[in-house]
Amino acid sequence: MTEEIIITGFGGQGVLSMGKIMAYSGVMQDMEVSWMPSYGPEMRGGTANVTVIISSERISSPIVRHFDTAIILNQQSLDKFESSIKPGGVLIYDSNGITRHPERKDIVVYRVDATEEAARMNSSKTFNMIVLGGFLKVKPLIKLENVIKGLKKSLPERYHNLIPMNEKALKRGIEIIQKV
């Protein structure tokens, strides 16, 4: 089993940290992982993306051009990466800020209104955890408990008080994601 995922959006949306938590969760589940970010000036304000690969085998290339799952969080990323999804693959997007909805018919499209939900929950910072929750629902490769463990690993201890809120957000994501 190998899952090749790209997460892409604006810098500041928690794209890289979502990928990191995903990768940590994979480690907690005894799987092989790689986390390959776009790096450099584009991180500051521009688009940011990260390729996460989770596999039961040794990972060959950490850099791939076609993905099993694309998690897309802004319009630019949708324009750029919609075509990079493997036929039969999954696209997860947050409709906030999306002006042109996905067009491909040979992939499965899911929508998770995480921005809206985070605002409703009064915790905009857990936005990316709502998205991640949605991913867990669609691709149950990683158990929720391992994501919580991953969170603990990737967050500095001084932020561990935020874990319950993040757990809530993950669960909310699982609930609200819907097939388009």
Place this chain on the structure above:
Amino acid sequence: MKKELRLMKGNEAVAEAAIRAGADGYFGYPITPQSEILEYLMEANPAETTGMVVLQAESEVAAINMVYGGAACGKKVMTSSSSPGISLKQEGISYIAGAELPCLIVNVVRGGPGLGTIQPAQSDYFQSVKGGGHGDYHLIVLAPASVQEMADFVDLGFDLAFKYRNPVLILSDGAIGQMMEKVYLSQQKERSKVFPDWATTGKPATRERNIITSLDLDPNGMEMHNHKLQAKYNEIREKEVRYEEFQCEDAEYLLVAYGTSARVCQKAVQLLREKGLKVGLLRPVTLFPFPTKRINDLSGQVKGILSVEMSAGQMVEDVLLAVNGKVPVKHFGRMGGIVPTPEEVVENLKSKIIGG
């Protein structure tokens, strides 16, 4: 011994491995995409634990000369940089090689020439394996292809450096430096309290003074020194070749690639095998010494070889020398910070080697 599992960036793994290897000093200067090494070490603050010195120098030039000074004291010292910074260090590296000092240098390569790009490349191959600075010398060049190897090669690099009194270069790239993977970290080693007998540590009455220099104004003396260096490089060629093979046993076609390119090629081998093509991959782990003999042996078995690099074709020259005309050898590469895709490797093997 139980090893500690972490998820780390390649750059962070180098830094943590340096502390654990019992390094005495790190001297660096910020440059993307390797600044995490200096940042990690500054945050870890090993001065408080192992006593390792970490210093941000005023330039790459100063940093490599600090390495010279520390190495000449018999200490385990290192520096890291990325391509433009490594160019600046070349004079110092030549002095270190000439004075036969052990040290570790990490190059997290980015695309060039000039200021180039901050994205990964392998275009510093010639500079790394053919000398780089002035004079006839070689570095021992290790090419990690994973975060695990970024960590492992720190310890290996120091061992080889001290074994041969020779600088060792870890030739990585932006992709391996920036990506996170699982890494098993070694136990903390103690910093050495023993000094090599050649080190400048203050001359006791019991020995002659130790002089560290690369200068000999007498050409006969200098030629002798060069002969000695060449004999050492030959010994290294004989004893320290390292490589890894993937599915070469029955291979009819061979890919040769190191570092990030080798990871891409591994995936390409999978794709090609799924299509029924018998393709193998040879990954040089040491670029100097180069696995010349093994490639020559394999060239008796395969019909053609594709060298895959993130450059205009540098390592391919060493592959051509190894193959010595026995079978066709072609190059495929992307440049300027672009990593080739496995699909591109598949297409190029087909068009340049199999179809050709």
Place this chain on the structure above:
Amino acid sequence: MIEVTGIKEIIKPENLVYKKTKIMTDNTLSYCPGCGHGTAHRILAEVIDEEGLQSQTIGVSPVGCSVLLYNYLDVDIQQAAHGRAPAVATAIKRLLPDKFVFTYQGDGDLAAIGTAETIHACNRGENILIIFINNGIYGMTGGQMAPTTLPGMKSSTSPYGRDVKTMGNPLKMTDIVATLPGTYYVTRQSVHTPANVRKTKKAIRKAVQYQKLDKGACFIEIVSNCPSGWKMTPVQSNKWMEETMFPYYPLGDLKTPEE
């Protein structure tokens, strides 16, 4: 001609009024007659000897006339790349903080190609001694203009005299480093008369003591001569140095520890 027995009589230990310090090796100095390097080496060696520091000393030699310093001083020495001695010394002192670490550099090495290393080592307050021989010329390469060459002064690369409009002004590195908080003791001396030799030796001894206090960099400029490069006799060169160099590079302390 003195008879052989006469020489033996003269060199009897009880008749010796001057002898070579044991920190100087028996190698013949490569310096030109009348050059200040030999004297500067000797007093440095004497201080190392008198302070009992031979086993504690690590020196760094530059590129320039004194590149072969390691042939003359019987202490552990590293030969550094051109201008990089302060960086080399930085690492030595950081890794072996109990040792006495010094660099010995000329004006081209310290004030041209090594400006950054000099200023930054001083600015970091590296606990080292920098000895700076300033004779206003590149001696080893054959008398080219140095950063410290005086206005109007002739050299092989300023054959009509240094024109400050096109060739820049002489750089007073010692004045610059004295302004840095990382320096503890900064002085400018010379070795052209016995009195000056004594003063310079005293300065070196102070610097040795200060290094034990871990207070920062000590910087001793020695304004010196280059009879060959200046195309003068040793006596002429010393006179010229007094008349022309000293007004531009006045001797004395620029920074002393507040006691």
